[in-house]
Amino acid sequence: MKNLRIVFMGTPAFASHSLRVLHEAGANIVAVITAPDKPAGRGRKLTPSDVKQTAIELNIPVLQPEKLKNPDFLQELKSYKPDLQVVVAFRMLPEQVWNLPPKGTFNLHASLLPQYRGAAPINWAVINGETETGVSTFFLNHDIDTGNIIMQQKVAIEPEDDAGTVHDKLMETGARLVVETVKAIADDNIKPIPQERLTKDVELKSAPKIFKEDCKIDWNHRATKVHNRVRGLSPYPASWTEIETPDGKTTTMKIFKTMPRPSSDLKPGESRSDDKTYILVGTADGDLEIKELQLAGKKRMTSIDFLKGYNWQNGTVLK
Missing domain, CATH: 3.40.50.170 (Formyl transferase, N-terminal domain)
Known part of the structure; x- marks a missing residue:
């Protein structure tokens, strides 16, 4: 050389x-x-x-x-x-x-x-x-x-x-x-x-540039698809969703890590939490547990640390 x-x-x-x-x-x-x-x-x-x-x-x-x-x-x-x-x-x-x-x-x-x-x-x-x-x-x-x-x-x-x-x-x-x-x-x-x-008889998959709108989560998709999109965009540029805060304002939340969970009665985008250890969000065929997130203007943190300072309302819808 x-x-x-x-x-x-x-x-x-x-x-x-x-x-x-x-x-x-x-x-x-x-x-x-x-x-x-x-x-x-x-x-x-x-x-x-x-x-x-x-x-x-x-x-x-x-x-x-x-x-x-x-x-x-x-x-x-x-x-x-x-x-x-x-x-x-x-x-x-x-x-x-x-x-x-x-x-x-x-x-x-x-x-x-x-x-x-x-x-x-x-x-x-x-x-x-x-x-x-x-x-x-x-x-x-x-x-x-x-x-x-x-x-x-x-x-x-x-x-x-x-x-x-x-x-x-x-x-x-x-x-x-x-x-x-x-x-x-x-x-x-x-x-x-x-x-x-x-390339003969092979379906080619492309990798175009990713824009902000590509990162918004569609909770109407299957849990595995949403989970893989979160993984594929973490840590950058990061998946995001909109959430209504307790004071009635709408803000964005980045989601960095999720975990598929067994199906429940949650509708797509509907959430449930014990306000201490977990946040679940419904998808088309099951739930996703949010493990790491970042509310707009705040630091990235685990959901457990996030819930220490945030009063999560059951039924909150993520859009």
């Missing part, structure tokens, strides 16, 4: 872990490309991305272009003479960028392609109740997430997992797969597989 000049591209923690592991494996990373610093926190202070912070720590030059087609950026990128580019959780690249290095540009995607192409593969795999997902490395081409697959590694989704824990599993597995892929490319020991071979 030391003979390959590598440019790494990425932004969040998921990518910075791959950067660190690749560096520790002895890869010759000559530059890192990441997003420009963005305002964050109450003071709106300009904050560098996780990838930039890691690159600085590792003493790797950092480029932060606003536009990837900017001639000055392209000239600077070419000056690093990359043999290979590695992309993890970054934006869409123009052809003059991904087609630059002689060894190509490969991306790490958090699914077993061709399944779950798109912006939110981790969330949708859990939302859909999958018991298995994984990571894939593939060469970039003109269309998003459709390039030839280089390597894949499966990862189990356990019943107790949510999007956060699956994210962490895939982050670890993905970093190792990036290293394996770079080593194989360096040794000219790859046989990329066109995704078209894997």
Whole structure:
């Protein structure tokens, strides 16, 4: 790997872990490309991305272009003479960028392609109740997430997992797969597989970007479906519902953890609580116990801690 000049591209923690592991494996990373610093926190202070912070720590030059087609950026990128580019959780690249290095540009995607192409593969795999997902490395081409697959590694989704824990599993597995892929490319020991071979007679599931309206809970769905949606959106962006507070006002409540319970006489959205240890909400075919929640303007907490300071009225309807 030391003979390959590598440019790494990425932004969040998921990518910075791959950067660190690749560096520790002895890869010759000559530059890192990441997003420009963005305002964050109450003071709106300009904050560098996780990838930039890691690159600085590792003493790797950092480029932060606003536009990837900017001639000055392209000239600077070419000056690093990359043999290979590695992309993890970054934006869409123009052809003059991904087609630059002689060894190509490969991306790490958090699914077993061709399944779950798109912006939110981790969330949708859990939302859909999958018991298995994984990571894939593939060469970039003109269309998003459709390039030839280089390597894949499966990862189990356990019943107790949510999007956060699956994210962490895939982050670890993905970093190792990036290293394996770079080593194989360096040794000219790859046989990329066109995704078209894997799509015949297979129903493809997509992973589009998730918006706020996608996160609202529909209590008229079956308990398992609501439960998986909560899991798949926890901890971020989080499922939410509307609730009428004891003072008659309507507010939002985020729900991070639930547990299916045997069916009762509760109607969809109708709730019951002992005001101490549990909150049950009816669905189309059974109840869900809310285990962790966050009322608007409050901290995330367990339902037990929440009930210590909140007078839950039986019959309260969640919408």
